[in-house]
Amino acid sequence: MKDLLDSNLQLFIKSLLPERDNLLLTMEDYARDYHISIIEPEIGQLLKFLVCVTNPKNILEIGTAIGYSTLWMARALAEDARITTIELVPQRLQVAESNFEKAGVIDKIIRINGDAREIIYELDEVYDFIFLDAAKGQYSEFLDLTSKLLKPGGLLVADNVLLNGWVIDLKYPERRKKTMVYKMRGFLEELKENQGFVSSIIPLGDGVALIWKKG
Ligand SMILES: C[S@@+](CC[C@H](N)C(=O)[O-])C[C@H]1O[C@@H](n2cnc3c(N)ncnc32)[C@H](O)[C@@H]1O
Numbered sequence: 001m002k003d004l005l006d007s008n009l010q011l012f013i014k015s016l017l018p019e020r021d022n023l024l025l026t027m028e029d030y031a032r033d034y035h036i037s038i039i040e041p042e043i044g045q046l047l048k049f050l051v052c053v054t055n056p057k058n059i060l061e062i063g064t065a066i067g068y069s070t071l072w073m074a075r076a077l078a079e080d081a082r083i084t085t086i087e088l089v090p091q092r093l094q095v096a097e098s099n100f101e102k103a104g105v106i107d108k109i110i111r112i113n114g115d116a117r118e119i120i121y122e123l124d125e126v127y128d129f130i131f132l133d134a135a136k137g138q139y140s141e142f143l144d145l146t147s148k149l150l151k152p153g154g155l156l157v158a159d160n161v162l163l164n165g166w167v168i169d170l171k172y173p174e175r176r177k178k179t180m181v182y183k184m185r186g187f188l189e190e191l192k193e194n195q196g197f198v199s200s201i202i203p204l205g206d207g208v209a210l211i212w213k214k215g
Pocket residue numbers: 037038039062063064065066067068069070086087088089092114115116117133134135
């Protein structure tokens with residue numbers, strides 16, 4: 001889907017995004033320079049839209065990296081709302097914290113370093129919005145783990161679900177990506193069958209799944 005990503009349609013959608021401030025642009029440059037994967041800006045705009053529309057009080061994010069997606073959500077958040085974000089790599093979380101300071105949103109964000117598959121068991125809150133953007137081969141596992149933390153009527157958003165289009169015909173550029181591609185395809189099939197959720201796949205960016213837990 002890289003070809004699709006670069007298609008005229010995707011470029012046109014990008015051209016219609018509101019201007020981003022220097023901090024977001026600097027974070028995009030940093031991610032590019034250090035080969036850190038972050039959401040596309042149009043997914044940032046979608047997250048902002050969804051947070052504005054659903055007005056969540058408690059967001060859980062899995063996969064902070066340098067805090068780019070967190071910042072998109074934090075800026076759209078109500079004054080009394082909070083985001084808990086989990087990141088495996090401590091150096092990345094440090095960069096994210098510095099970005100949250102610069103943006104003046106650090107008080108809204110609870111930062112946790114560690115493997116979300118373990119941390120989740122220690123969380124004693126429920127969330128009305130979850131953003132899933134961690135290891136792509138673990139989405140089914142995370143759906144299972146996080147659905148217990150998601151309030152009925154809550155929304156789970158998962159990024160990169162089309163995996164450059166590899167999930168369509170189960171092709172992958174290198175053998176070590178095979179398991180990830182098959183697991184993501186399994187995750188998408190699971191969404192189709194799961195009676196506990198209503199979901200929709202949006203072919204924006206690298207593909208995003210909107211998953212609503214029935215109320
Ligand atoms: C795609 S990046 C996140 C990008 C970020 N959401 C953004 O758009 O700004 C995925 C991140 O998830 C982290 N990660 C992968 N598996 C994880 C796990 N099991 N628990 C916590 N973080 C994990 C990786 O270290 C990586 O920084």
